[in-house]
Amino acid sequence: MSLIETRGLTLRHDGQVALRDVNFRIDPGEIVTIVGPNGSGKSSLLRALIGALKPAAGKVTRKPGLRIGYVPQKLQIDGTLPLTVRRFVNLPRRQTPDAIRAALATAGVPDLAERQMVDLSGGQFQRVLLARALLERPDLLILDEATQGLDQPGSAAFYRQIEEVRQDLGCAVLMVSHDLHVVMAASDRVLCLNGHVCCEGTPETVADAPEYRALFGTGTQGALALYRHDHDHHHHGDACDGDHDKTTTRETENA
Amino acid sequence: MLDDFIVRAALAGLGVALAAAPLGCFVIWRRMAYFGDATSHAALLGVALALATDLPITAGVLLVALVMALVISTLSGRNVSADALLGVMAHSALALGLVAVSLLPGQRVDLSSYLFGEILAVTRFDLAVIWGGAVAVALLLAWRWSALLAATLNPDLAQASGGNPKREQLILTLALAIMVAVAIKVVGALLIAAMLIIPAATARPFARTPETMAIWAMGLGAVAALGGLMASLEFDTPTGPSIVSIAAALFAVSSAFASALPALRRRG
Secondary structure, three states, X not given: OOOEEEEEEEEEXXXXXXXXXXXXXXXXXXXXXXXXXXXXXXXXXXHHHHOOOOOOEEEEEEOOOOOEEEEXXXXXXXXXXXXXXXXXXXXXXXOOXXXXXXXXXXXXXXXXXXXXXHHOOHHHHHHHHHHHHHXXXXXXXXXXXXXXXXXXXXXXXXXXXXXXXXXXXXXXXXXXXOOHHHHHHHOOEEEEEOOOEEEEXXXXXXXXXXXXXXXXXXXXXXXXXXXXXXXXXXXXXXXXXXXXXXXXXXXXXXX | OOOXXXXXXXXXXXXXXXXXXXXXXXXXXXXXXXXXXHHHHXXXXXXXXXXXXXXXXXXXXXXXXXXXXXXXXXXXXXXXXXXXXXXXXXXXXXXXXXXXXXXXXXXXXXXXXXXXXXXXXXXXXXXXXXXXXXXXXXHHHHHHHHHHHHHHHOHHHHHHOOOOHHHHHHHHHHHHHHHHHHHHHHHOOOOXXXXXXXXXXXXXXXXXXXXXXXHHHHHHHHHHHHHHHHHHHHHOOOHHHHXXXXXHHHHHHHHHHHHHHHHHHHHO
């Protein structure tokens, strides 16, 4: 059974139709990426899947008892709200100290538990959000533009972390992203949105689809090729990649 | 012991301060300060309604505060551009309340007791109402604490974890209306919001978690309530405003401490 399935889903945002007639499903263990230009309805779709946005038409079916780990696009913490990392990952449910230690370690931020959330760097903040989502023991991990505000090595490192997490937990992953070249080839399926489902399929199918090219141009074709090399650990740009790796490792250690 | 009006006043002040503090934390975390203003200023309309219909004052105020809070939360949500709307509602409610009370036939109503409270005239029955309401607010908050925090941080995140942010908003709205209804006797419609916001804001520099901030706010609110009561007896000043003045003085000290804190830390 699918984790979540939508049939003929239509969504409104501020009175306007944001997304029309979406048939979508995600199965256990799948990695699905949603791409699309700004205002194409990506975030609206995610919000409908988690139940925060009521469908204007159509239906969303969640598997009974489905546990979702949600990493929001941004999380503004008011300066008047004191919040340590430890307290934050205990929301909305209390977790055991062992579970918290493990989740922070899995997310790559083992030593931050006592820090204030507002003092974290962008990369640390995203990893803490990830740790909190992992503590939900999710069947489905949902990430909404999770690498916004991270530099390129930072977001590459973050996606590697996601990949590892999925291998460890076996959860399905649903991502919304702008980082096409980093994200797409790691996915089993890509869904391209622009007010409706433009095209859908494996990363290669979507990258070759005329609808996709019309939205993103052919430039991304090159980026995807570059990515394929990265992913398969071929020779392309080894020195450069090695450097990036070192940079990100160092960042993680400093954190 | 309860025969002494000063003891009754002290207990009434403590009851309001202790329940208002944690609720006030949510009011400032969610940036609902104007929301608190509008709701508490609407209390005066509730007084007019109660006097006109022979309802108990508390019931009238509770009813109107609840309606006002529901209307505002429906109109504005958490939209920042609702700032102006909330300002309009807060002051219109106050003005309409003043007009409505003055229109009541055949009654000479002592307005200032509703605007600034009348803590020295608290009866045993008032005390029971105040503590009943304070305990209700405290229980509501304790019961929903984590869910309220999650919804305050990010409604979508709360929703994804199986929560219901709209319900949490309603619970806060209800708690606020109860608070306003029981606090009007103690500090009056004009200053209820002050008892919500000032102790919570004062507590901020001392806290590292939401819970410690709420506990600090309760302590600071209690100090302000008792200190204000004593000061008003000593200097023969109105009690409600004296309590708020002490709270404001504590806030000034805490702010000074907060700005000195980084320098102190550097010195190690």
